[in-house]
Amino acid sequence: MAEQSATVIEGARVIFADRVATASVRFEDGVITAIDGARDGATVIDGRGFLLAPALIDVHGDAFERQVMPRPGVGLPIAPALLETDRQLAANGIATTYHALTLSWEPGLRSVANGRAIVEGLRDLAPRLTVENRVQLRWETFCFEAIELIEAALAGPLAPSIAFNDHTSMALLDPAVPMQDRPFDQDPNFPVVDIDSPAFEGKMEERAKRSHMTKQDFVRLIRNIWDRRPEVPAAIAKVASAGRARGVPMFSHDDSRTETRDYYRGLGARVSEFPMNLTVARAAREAGDILVFGAPNAARGGSHLGSPGAADMIRAGLCDVLASDYYYPAMLLAMARLKADDVAPLEQLWPLVSGNAARASGLDDRGVIAEGKRADLVLVDWPEAGAPAIRRTFVAGREAYRAIPAG
Template sequence: MLAPAMVDIHGDAFERQLMPRPGVLLPTEAALLETDRQLAANGIATAYHALTLSFEPGLRSVATGREVVAALAALAPRLTVENRVQLRWETFCFEALPLIEEALAGPLLPALAFNDHMTMAVLDASCALQDRPFDHDPAFPVTDMHGSAFAAKMETRAKRSGMAAADFTALMREIWTRRAEVPAVIALAGERARAVGAPMLSHDDSQPETRSFYRGHGARISEFPMNLAVAGAAREAGDWIVVRAPNAARG
């Protein structure tokens, strides 16, 4: 029987199955089986689980990502829909590269999405997030990472990671020191993905320059462009554009 179905290219639902409450992690296989059943019930035939690979411990860590990739492979005969992953890679997380390479060599080709929530997190409050400069601009306006406002901003992330707020802000300061190395690591990851023909996306682009940078590495999908200028630049270059409902509602 043939029936119409949907493809979800950025699905976060599995995170809620893994961690239904802050600090409560359920067994990975049980969470993925439940997610699979929900996908089928909602008419989704192919899902790219947005698997964040971050320097944060906990839910979005590389260790959790490795567990999810392994569990999906082990559960394959029992799954009712096609479960793929979008490797939602935080570009400051160099530790994720081995897992990215392993996933790219797997039986179901993943997508690779370039995310830079690190740079967004340290943006000075005087600049609107959707208008921020190119993330690798040497003049990027950075907040005081030792100030109370930054510490308060990091509280939610710290809770998700299972860390004390002070320890998490210290981790953020440490990771920020990697900034000069990030472009080279992005180039390496892009090379690996291009070699196997994996689709690539850049996430939350705020400048046409940002879109151009990632396009140069093979990312021809602009995922959630943050303003019309970026979306227009993407369209002019022939890129695919993905916009979700919350972004559209925000304008």
């Protein structure tokens, strides 16, 4: 990478780890070199009237799927989809992202073949991308075919994260049992729906479309996949071992029981992603795990699935990180909603989308504005009582996005 000339952003209100204060921030060659230091011939950016904050770090975002498949069954080429996704990330102030790449036994959008194309596409496009695009290997535990790709991705230049998902058991859960209170997925008495019922076939309609299959064929497929259930624990152990060997962060997804959280913690997964009830969240906190909730949940004022409200979890000290989930703008919108609702001061809220997310990802070089840290920064236009908007995004000191308003 070519050396970068020094830049100073002056006069902005800066979000530090312990306060918001007017300051100047100098960076060069991708690193913050001074707070309230000298100009010394640096390029000066007038930050007056703006907020300067650590750039956002997204530990789980699958909105890229809408570029790959904007409508069920309507696929588009991978390269332009990823380039468009990258532009959206930069425009939303996200300097580091983990694409929640579902690796499933389902054909189509979430297939292993499509996952491989995306991993390879990100690798090949890396010199043209504006932000740091990593992947969260969102592995469906019944998909043994994905293990080879997971091992290959773990050997890549940008370490991924691993998220253990079991949407197979969730899909087959008896509808009389609330999803938020379902048993541990490997419970031998796990309550299963009547797979032959018309109601179950109807429930699978959207997934069948996404997989380019008829409902009937999809039901037959999931019935065959369910027969793999006795082999799932060994597959999980194999993937967890590979993750530990590479030292990557590992997550469990949609935990509904403390038994589930205990199981994945024992395998080295110290992040609970979207825990589905208060009991699990409290148990995870007591064990020192990191808790992730969805930024759309916080921005909307509640979960669309009936899971715990992110704002309530933050107030209770049970949320460390907010992820974009399915909507990139939600991270900044969540900050605005939480600030407006006086959930906490801004310097305490911002780590939910920056510093804490860096910690959850094992990225200790970024996420805060301090000397020696990577110059991942966002300049935010945030008028009093108005909606915030990203005006500039810097990734390792390089300007990845700039918007000049008409006024």
